[in-house]
Amino acid sequence: MNTQSTAVARLCILAGVLAGSAWPQSALSQTTAPSQATGKTAGQPAAAAPYANMPQQAVPYRRFRKPYQEWYVAPSTLAYDGGARSVPDGDLAHLQAVNIGFLGPLDKDNYDSQYGIPMLHGAQLAVEEANARGGDRGKPFALLVHDDLPLWGASSMAIVDMYFNQHVWAMLGSVDSASTHIELRATLKLELPIMDTATNDPTVTETRIPWLMHDFPDDRQQGYALADYIFNQRKLKKIGLLQVNNRYGREGDRIFFDTARRMRRQPEVVLKFTPSDTDFSSQLHTLNASGIDGLVIWGDARQAGMILKQMRAMGMRQPVFGSSRIAYPEVMKIAGPAAEGLVVVTPLDPTRTDPQWQQFRQRYQARFHTGPDAYAAYAFDGMNVLLAAIQKAGLNRGRIMDALRDYEMKPYRGVSGTAFFDYALNDIAPITFAQIQNGQFVYWPEHRTDWKSKPMGFAR
């Protein structure tokens, strides 16, 4: 499917029109929203639709009973009755700059820096462009950068430093889900707005803490999309699951596994590999012997490339599917022809031709001498949301949080596409699929079998 059709069909899942809402983005005049929004706008009773665009087939205990309580589906999800709004505003006249914190993996020895550096660049570009437009009432925004170290918990003091020493008004970060949870726990005490643009962990927005907004497609969205595609559209029945044994892999495949189980397609075998493994023959022999008719890899592009190369050399011809961190050209570089046919979920379609994306690519290329990836695009969007919230609310962290909460059950159209934020301030907009065909990724929009088609008018 080409990009043109993508633009038309991208968000065809949508079940209700949010007529009359006060859009955070005034450009969005007529649209529809993901199914959780059915017939509801902020301030109205909870929608009956499942949380986070959960497929009906994936609803926990659906054959057993209705839960006693359901969370995250009501406007009160992030209700805040604290005192942050009544803290005296910062005095802009006495500030040299409006400080914004950044936490991300940047050290090139840190494997996650491949995500953290583009994230920093996206955030930097947004700040530089905002400053070129006049900053915050004439004062520039300043991005104060902290490296998120790979050692567990080593970055935990970053948010304390930002808050007490650098007096930031909000922050953006991080990639690692553990670091993001640590930020989140600290900010519940410190009350500092956080924009997270990169973690896959869906639980960061499942804490009811109102101080965090998340604009990156998480593992719930990826898991639901993959399960529907594999079992309902490709009609496969016996799936193997191969996951990297780190937090990304362990947390990431949980939703896919549970969804598959609830669709009565529980994976035949689940195997792990370490982040340093290069030989996957043991796992592949086991997978082959189990008679699978498809394989899902939850890992990164480098190891997925090696797995593909080795499994094709063994004569395994099963279709392979992967998580979003596999959607990088590196997988083709390593696997070569063995990567043909690989299907992955991805947060971004970089072949989009809409002016917003194309112009962003040009500006980013001119600034950083490389093209933007998903982490750059989402950080650019997230930082712009954050800066707009500060400009709207003034230098008061409680009101900045309120301005972020204005996005509940509303879309935001950015360079990464169109996000849609649920009551937990999580982006639940549909994601993108990509398949390697003739040595390059070909993209198409997620279209689940349980979604009724309605035109959205724009696409991610």
Place this chain on the structure above:
Amino acid sequence: MRIAAQLRKVSSQWRALLGAGLLVLAAAGAAAQNPPLYTKWVNYTQANGFPAGEVFCVTVDGSRVWAGTEHGLVLLEDGRVKKIFTTADGMVSNAVMSVAVDKQTGDVWIATFGGASVYSAGQFRNYTSLSSGLANDLVYGVAVQGKYVWLATTAGASRLNTYNGSWSIFNETNAPFQEPWAYSIAVSAKKVYIAAWGGGVVVYDIAGQYWRPYTDPDGEMEIVLYRNQGLIHNIVSSVSYNPDTKMFWASTYFGLSGYDGRNWHNYLTKDSGLISNFINGVQSRGNEVWACTQGGLSELDYKTNTWVTYRPDRKTGRGEVLITYPDGKKSRMETPTSLAHNYILNMDFQGKDIWVATAQGLSHGIRQP
């Protein structure tokens, strides 16, 4: 006239309360047994020399009261702020999250967002992850259990043997922590209770030296399958052990859970008098269970299943007392004074009185006879 007519019906206890300045505005359940009420509040805020902003914790030590703020550790004696300890006095950080007093030595242990400190013999000694066995410098909770000091950090629980200075760290590698993010610690004579953010309540048996986790049995973040299914949610903000009932209570941002050793007892706003499901802390003694919520301070009388919530009335500035009786009937009263703020982070007992840490000041609640 209507109010006067209602007042004639209330018990002698209600009359006593009225004499103390309590106004009964609605008394739908006034004929029911009423719990003792806190009708007088004395507040410590920026207006009378208390640090501005949130009060993260409060700990009573006899006649002394310790309060943790982001601007230092406040010591109150005889109802007055005696001293505000900061890094200038040698404390490791000004952001104080939790305080525990060693009853044997009088040492004051302080959990901060920069490590841990102990105030002993007029001096501070500091512990950080670089200088000690502290698992991480973000320390949320501290408790003293015999010779051990337990500290809840963002990378697991640390235990200091104060007799020999040795440290132990407990996290997902050596204990059944689903997540290692410890948030609060409570101790009993036999057990240590750790509130683990995302990991439920993890309990250490001191004699047996083994751990037992208590987690949300439905396994899903987005639902509660049954009301009394077990722990109501894995994101636990605080835990409290009640030596009188031998129950432990866990506060979550998804309601309140209590465990009596056999059954769980869960409470949500929709099925009880709990004022908010977002609960920052819990304390329990006797038949009392106190939930520090973002909407006010809710007290459950566990024996009678009667709830009382205290919060400021935002319109009048007076105190608001909401009572929910076992039959579901409710009554509302006003008091001339109120909690400093409705967003409650922590509380502690001082005899019959209570001290409450709020988003904007410390409150001393005085119970009427």
